[in-house]
Amino acid sequence: MGQFLLVDSKKLDGFEGLHQAVHGSHVDVMQLGRGRLRGTLSHIGIGEFSLSIGTFNVGMRTQRVSSDDKLIIGMLLAAEDRVAHWSFDMQLNDVLVIPPLLDHDGVFHGASAYAAMRFDLAEVESLFGGEARLCDPETWRSRGHFRADIESGAIASRRLVRIMSHLRTRAGSLTPSTADFWKRSIVECMAANVMSSLPPDDIGWLPSARRMIRRVEDYLDEAGTRPVHVSEICAAMSVSRRTLHRAFQEVFGLGPVSFLRHKRLCAVHSILRESAPGSTTVSAVAMQQGFYELGRFSQYYFAMFGERPSQTLGIMTSPVGGADIVRA
Incomplete structure (x- = not known):
C-alpha cells in the first residue's frame, strides 16, 4: 500500500498563521517588525515525514516548546537582516538541527524565508544512507548549526523549492518507492549543506571500484523500473557518497548522479x-x-x-x- 501525499498551502495574513510554521509542530510566534505580516506557508507530508516552506515580510521571534518527539532540520532560504537561532548566527542556506524534545528559540530581524523537514529519528539511518557520520541517530540528538558552502548551498536551496513546487501539484497517493524517492530527494538538499560543513572523510579502505559498480548495477537490476536515489544506493552498499562518486568517476568518468x-x-x-x-x-x-x-x-x-x-x-x-x- 502506498503513502498519502498531504499538500497544504496558504497565504499568511498575520503572524498567527505561523503557529504551524513546521507541519505537526506548534510554535509560539511574536511579531517584532512593524506592519501587517504577509507571506506564504506550504506543507507537504509523506506519512510521518514533512517538508514546510514559509516566507514572511517582517521580523519575528519564534519559540518551540519541547513537546515534539520528531527531529526538525531547517534551512535558511532568504533573509534581509540578521537571523539567529539559539546562539547561532545564520547565513543563507545554513542548516539548523532541532533535536526531539528540545526547546527552540529563534529571532528573525527582517523578512525571511525558511524550509524545515520533520521526521522520526528512527528514519535517520535509512534516509541519510551511506554517510556514516549522518546515519547515526546520536549525531542528531544535540542541537547543531552547519555552515553552507556558498555555491552548493544555493543549488540545494533552489532544488528544495522546486521539489516543493512540484509536489504541491501532485496531491494524492504515492507508491512506496516513489514516496521513498521524494523523501530522499528532500533530505539530500539538507545533507549537502551539512556535509560541506564537516571535515573531509579521506580515511579508510576504498573497495575496488569495479566490484562496487557491479554491486550497484545488481541492485539497480533488482529495483526494476522504479527510480532509485543515490542515497538509497549508499545505504544499500554501506558506502559514503564520496566513495561512491570516486568509484563511478574511475569506471565511467562521470558521477553516480x-x-x-x-x-x-x-x-x-x-x-x-x-x-x-x-x-x-x-x-x-x-x-x-x-x-x-x-x-x-x-x-x-x-x-x-x-x-x-x-x-x-x-x-x-x-x-x-x-x-x-x-x-x-
Missing part, C-alpha cells in the same frame, strides 16, 4: 519506443522515472538521443498549427 540520470533516460527511451501512440504520455513516463522538471528532462533527452521524446513515442509536432500527429 549523472550515471543514474543516463540510466533513467535510457529507461524512458525504451518505454516510449515500446509504447503505442495514445497509450501513454511523455510526461507520465518521465515522472515515473523521477524526472519532475519536464523542461530540463527534454533537454537531457534531446542531448542524449538527438530526438525529442515525442518523436520516440511516435508522435511528431505538425509544422502547421502545432498539432500532434502520429508518425507513420
Whole structure:
C-alpha cells in the first residue's frame, strides 16, 4: 500500500498563521517588525515525514516548546537582516538541527524565508544512507548549526523549492518507492549543506571500484523500473557518497548522479519506443522515472538521443498549427 501525499498551502495574513510554521509542530510566534505580516506557508507530508516552506515580510521571534518527539532540520532560504537561532548566527542556506524534545528559540530581524523537514529519528539511518557520520541517530540528538558552502548551498536551496513546487501539484497517493524517492530527494538538499560543513572523510579502505559498480548495477537490476536515489544506493552498499562518486568517476568518468540520470533516460527511451501512440504520455513516463522538471528532462533527452521524446513515442509536432500527429 502506498503513502498519502498531504499538500497544504496558504497565504499568511498575520503572524498567527505561523503557529504551524513546521507541519505537526506548534510554535509560539511574536511579531517584532512593524506592519501587517504577509507571506506564504506550504506543507507537504509523506506519512510521518514533512517538508514546510514559509516566507514572511517582517521580523519575528519564534519559540518551540519541547513537546515534539520528531527531529526538525531547517534551512535558511532568504533573509534581509540578521537571523539567529539559539546562539547561532545564520547565513543563507545554513542548516539548523532541532533535536526531539528540545526547546527552540529563534529571532528573525527582517523578512525571511525558511524550509524545515520533520521526521522520526528512527528514519535517520535509512534516509541519510551511506554517510556514516549522518546515519547515526546520536549525531542528531544535540542541537547543531552547519555552515553552507556558498555555491552548493544555493543549488540545494533552489532544488528544495522546486521539489516543493512540484509536489504541491501532485496531491494524492504515492507508491512506496516513489514516496521513498521524494523523501530522499528532500533530505539530500539538507545533507549537502551539512556535509560541506564537516571535515573531509579521506580515511579508510576504498573497495575496488569495479566490484562496487557491479554491486550497484545488481541492485539497480533488482529495483526494476522504479527510480532509485543515490542515497538509497549508499545505504544499500554501506558506502559514503564520496566513495561512491570516486568509484563511478574511475569506471565511467562521470558521477553516480549523472550515471543514474543516463540510466533513467535510457529507461524512458525504451518505454516510449515500446509504447503505442495514445497509450501513454511523455510526461507520465518521465515522472515515473523521477524526472519532475519536464523542461530540463527534454533537454537531457534531446542531448542524449538527438530526438525529442515525442518523436520516440511516435508522435511528431505538425509544422502547421502545432498539432500532434502520429508518425507513420
